[in-house]
Amino acid sequence: MENIRVRFAPSPTGALHIGGVRTALYNYLFAKKHKGTFILRIEDTDQTRYVEQAESYIIEALEWCGFTPDEGPGIGGKYGPYRQSERKSLYAKYAQQLIDSGKAYYAFDTPEELDAIREAEKAKGNHTFKYDSKVRATLNNSIRLSADEVQAKLDADEAYTIRLMVPQDEIVVVHDLIRGEVKFQSNELDDKILLKADGMPTYHLANIVDDYAMKISHVIRGEEWLPSTAHHVLLYRAFGWEDVMPKFAHLPLILKPTGKGKLSKRDGSKLGIPVFPLSWNGATAEDSFVGFREFGFDIGAVRNFLAFLGWNPGTEQEIFKLEELVEAFSIENIGKSGARFDYDKAKWFNQQYIMAKDNKALVPEIRQIISAHGHDASDEFLESVAGMMKERVTLMPDFWTNASYFFEEVKEYDQKTIRKKWKPERRPLFDNLVERFEQLEDYSADQVKATVETFMADHELKFGDVLPILRIGVSGTTKGPSVFDMMALIGKETVNNRMKKAYDIMDNYHNEV
RNA sequence: GGCCCGUUCGUCUAGGGGUUAGGACGCAGGAUUUUCAUUCCUGAAACACGGGUUCGAUUCCCGUACGGGCUGCCA
Numbered sequence: 001m002e003n004i005r006v007r008f009a010p011s012p013t014g015a016l017h018i019g020g021v022r023t024a025l026y027n028y029l030f031a032k033k034h035k036g037t038f039i040l041r042i043e044d045t046d047q048t049r050y051v052e053q054a055e056s057y058i059i060e061a062l063e064w065c066g067f068t069p070d071e072g073p074g075i076g077g078k079y080g081p082y083r084q085s086e087r088k089s090l091y092a093k094y095a096q097q098l099i100d101s102g103k104a105y106y107a108f109d110t111p112e113e114l115d116a117i118r119e120a121e122k123a124k125g126n127h128t129f130k131y132d133s134k135v136r137a138t139l140n141n142s143i144r145l146s147a148d149e150v151q152a153k154l155d156a157d158e159a160y161t162i163r164l165m166v167p168q169d170e171i172v173v174v175h176d177l178i179r180g181e182v183k184f185q186s187n188e189l190d191d192k193i194l195l196k197a198d199g200m201p202t203y204h205l206a207n208i209v210d211d212y213a214m215k216i217s218h219v220i221r222g223e224e225w226l227p228s229t230a231h232h233v234l235l236y237r238a239f240g241w242e243d244v245m246p247k248f249a250h251l252p253l254i255l256k257p258t259g260k261g262k263l264s265k266r267d268g269s270k271l272g273i274p275v276f277p278l279s280w281n282g283a284t285a286e287d288s289f290v291g292f293r294e295f296g297f298d299i300g301a302v303r304n305f306l307a308f309l310g311w312n313p314g315t316e317q318e319i320f321k322l323e324e325l326v327e328a329f330s331i332e333n334i335g336k337s338g339a340r341f342d343y344d345k346a347k348w349f350n351q352q353y354i355m356a357k358d359n360k361a362l363v364p365e366i367r368q369i370i371s372a373h374g375h376d377a378s379d380e381f382l383e384s385v386a387g388m389m390k391e392r393v394t395l396m397p398d399f400w401t402n403a404s405y406f407f408e409e410v411k412e413y414d415q416k417t418i419r420k421k422w423k424p425e426r427r428p429l430f431d432n433l434v435e436r437f438e439q440l441e442d443y444s445a446d447q448v449k450a451t452v453e454t455f456m457a458d459h460e461l462k463f464g465d466v467l468p469i470l471r472i473g474v475s476g477t478t479k480g481p482s483v484f485d486m487m488a489l490i491g492k493e494t495v496n497n498r499m500k501k502a503y504d505i506m507d508n509y510h511n512e513v
Numbered sequence: 514g515g516c517c518c519g520u521u522c523g524u525c526u527a528g529g530g531g532u533u534a535g536g537a538c539g540c541a542g543g544a545u546u547u548u549c550a551u552u553c554c555u556g557a558a559a560c561a562c563g564g565g566u567u568c569g570a571u572u573c574c575c576g577u578a579c580g581g582g583c584u585g586c587c588a
Contacts, residue, residue, distance in 0.1 A: 011588045046587055111586060127514035128584060161586055179518070188516055196586040203588050227517055227583040252519080253581070260580070308537090312526055316536050335526075337519050338581060345525065345538045355551075392550045402549095417548095452547095463547040471548065479549035 004036025005217045008062075008069070009207070011043045012054030015280035015289060016061050018341075019222065019254045019263060022306045026251060027220050028067040029307070029329035036217070040072030041210060042083045045200045055083075061277040064299055066322055071214075079214040084206050091201035094209050094239070095162045095194050103238035104194055106160045107131075107141040108153055130190040133168050162195040164204075164235065172230040177218075177249040177331050184230035192231050204228060208235045211246055219246045220331075223338075224262075226250045249331050252310045253338045263341050265289060273343045277302070296369075296396030298357075301349040309339040319352055351394040362386035366399045373400055375407040384489050388481035402479075406490065410476035410498060413505060417478050421468040422506040429459055430469060434499050443492040445484040452484075473502035 008024040010016055031038035040062065042055055055073070062069065071077025081087055098104035114131070121129040129135075136143050141163070142150045153160065170186040194205040201209070211219060229248055236245040253262045257271060268275035268289055278291035292302050304320055312335070313320070313328040320328065354362070363382045370376065377385075389403050404411075433455050440447055456466055471478050474486055474495055487495045 009588090013588075043588065049587065107586095109586095114586085125514090130515090130584075159586095176518095182517070184516075190584080193586050198586075200586090202586070207588090222582090223518070224582055224588090230517090250518085255581080257524090262581075308525065310525090314527070316527085318537060339526090340524060342524050342538070348538055351551095389550090391552095467547045477549085478547095481549085483547070 003215070003217060004031055004034040005039065005215050006031050006036065006220055007039040007041045007211070007214065007216055008067075009041040009043050009210075009221075010058050011046065011049070012051055012058065013046070013049040014051050014054055014282070014287070015265070015276045015278070015291075016054075016058050017263075017265065018275050018277065018292070018306070021061065021065060021277050021302075022254065022309060023220065023222060023251060024062060024065065024067050025303060025306055025325075026311070026329075026334070028065075029326050030218065030220060030331065031070075032326040033329050037070045038067065039077070039079075039214060039216075040069035040075070040082060041214070042073055042085075043203065043206065044083055044085045045196075045203065045206050047198065047200065057278065057280065064277060064293060065303065066299065084201070084210065087206075087210065088200065090213070091195060091205055091209055092199060095201070095205060098164070098194065098238055099162060101238070102165070104162050104164050105136075105142045105191075106150055106154070107139065107163045107191075107193075108145075108158055108160050109140045110159070113140070131163070132190045133166055133187065136163075136165075136191055159197040161193045161197055163191040164194050164231065164238070166191050166231075166234060172233050174226070174229045174233055174248060176226070176229075177247055178252075178334050178336060179226075179250060182226065182229075186230075186234070189230055189234070192228070194235075204231055204235065208232055208239070208241075212236075212239070212241050212244065215244075216246045218249060220249045220251065223250045223253050249334070252335055254309055255338045255340045257341045257343055262338070267341075271343070275341075296398070297346070297350050298353040298396075301346070301353040304353075305346045305349045308345075309341070310335050319349075319356075347394045354390050354393060354396070357386075357390065359383045359386040359390070362390060365396055369396055369399050370407055373404070373407070377407060381406075381489065384485075388485055388489070392479075392481070405475040406486075410474070410502070413472055413476045413502070413509075414478060415509065417468055417472055418506050418509050421465070421472070422510060424507055424510050426465075427503060427507065429461075430499070430503060433466075434496050437492060437496055437499075440492065443488060445482065445488040448487050449484045469502075469506075470499070472506070473499040 006027045008027045010020055028038050030036070040059075042058070044050055044055075059074065069075055071079060071082065073082045095104060099106065118129045131139070138144065145153075166186055166189045168187060172184045172186055172189070174182045174184070176182055192204050193202050195201055229250070233245070236242045255261065256263050256267050257273070263275060265275055267273070274290055274292040274295045274297070276289045276291045277293060279294045280289045280291070282288045293299070300321065303322060303325065307320065307325050311329070311333055314333055360383055363379050363386060366382050366386060367376065385399070385403060385406050389399055393399055393402060433452070436451050436455060437443070437448070440451060452466060452470070456462065467483055468478055470483050470487070471480065474483065474490065480486060
């Protein structure tokens, strides 16, 4: 394949949905795989739905993902501008061309009139009204009106739209790289609006004009676009561009984790899971969301997870770096059926990525997490924490929630363990253990362990009698890394103080019971 | 309602006319581990249904069912 040029074309109406991120990913992978060009185009033709912060959000999200566009707003490229609002005059020109060639027509019907017709049809039992070849001759447009009447309306600055005149009795074939041939009967197709009354194009016109102008070779987009692709083919034909029409690939949808339908932003807040790459602060709490990044996901894991939602390499490899995804990616391996969003799988990927990281690389990330709780520590200390904890976390914030005792005093003690393991009559023994720790000059994990072993031998105790007590004293929980490693890291004085305090707490607990 | 797309373990999927239908997540059990996690082993778990075609269909065709998408001067 030569000159592969693909575009990711989001609409700046809010935060970029994770499904959009996957579309961007597949476009990016396809472009890079074929040494092609990845283009970002902002489809801001709907002035009523435009959201100020959305474009910068999209760009930041792509940046986080590592999908740097080769061309796009703020980047440049020889096919710009890359914001459709800045290409407005182009669309009007092409719409006019279609009018002149008889492939499109003026329609003066107002939205209110059309709504009224829809209502009336509904009342008569017709499920939907379609503005199509069957009815266009009866409506308020340049098909029915005389040339003079049309001119008069135009001269009077009456609002109009331009509609595509869909030909009758044709079979429109869409060749889809994922689904094969998809056929549509043109009589089923409505006369889509191309140019809106505000002078802006609809998606249908803008996307064809721009894909043509930007020499797009492949359109990779969500399956929700498949039905309107017939119109797009008709448009290419109307313009005489069918020979350079891009190839289409319609991606399966990402479905809700539970229940029916495609994943929506509501599912995020409802289930407490991220469905956006980055956090989004909307005007209301309802419209604000926590992103994958802020949940503590690694971007590599997110990419890997998303890549596998609808695609697979055909091998049994599961973990793919970005370069490996590029290498392995192919449209042939994209599935046809919708993929359910599996949050457990996403977390598993994240855990894999954290475990695979260098302890050193984890240091700044852990520092960021604990600093949110007002703590800091040396690089060496954090590196040790990374080594001890990375196999025990799934999301970055777990470095705090599961390991806060490395950074501050124990706040909660696992009562079940106290009940089972603390024998108040052994208090003198354990006091003695702390005394032995105090004697240690070399408070290393090995020395601590040796001390404990001697202590156990002296009093005929087992690991099970001593270690849980140490764990509770040091961390409040029985879960965690090697207790000797934890003790050595936290340090003699702190540990000894914690132990003494814990003895009192455990005694008290037993007194209360 | 109409049009379009889809349907392999609960989930993501491999496979494809003759296979013990493979892997991963999750789940259950076990081993290792001072605990937890990791790691390893084992297990339960799937070709939606009905007709064809065929010596033989999970695989090809047609229906049905179910699911999804579209049906806006939204994208």
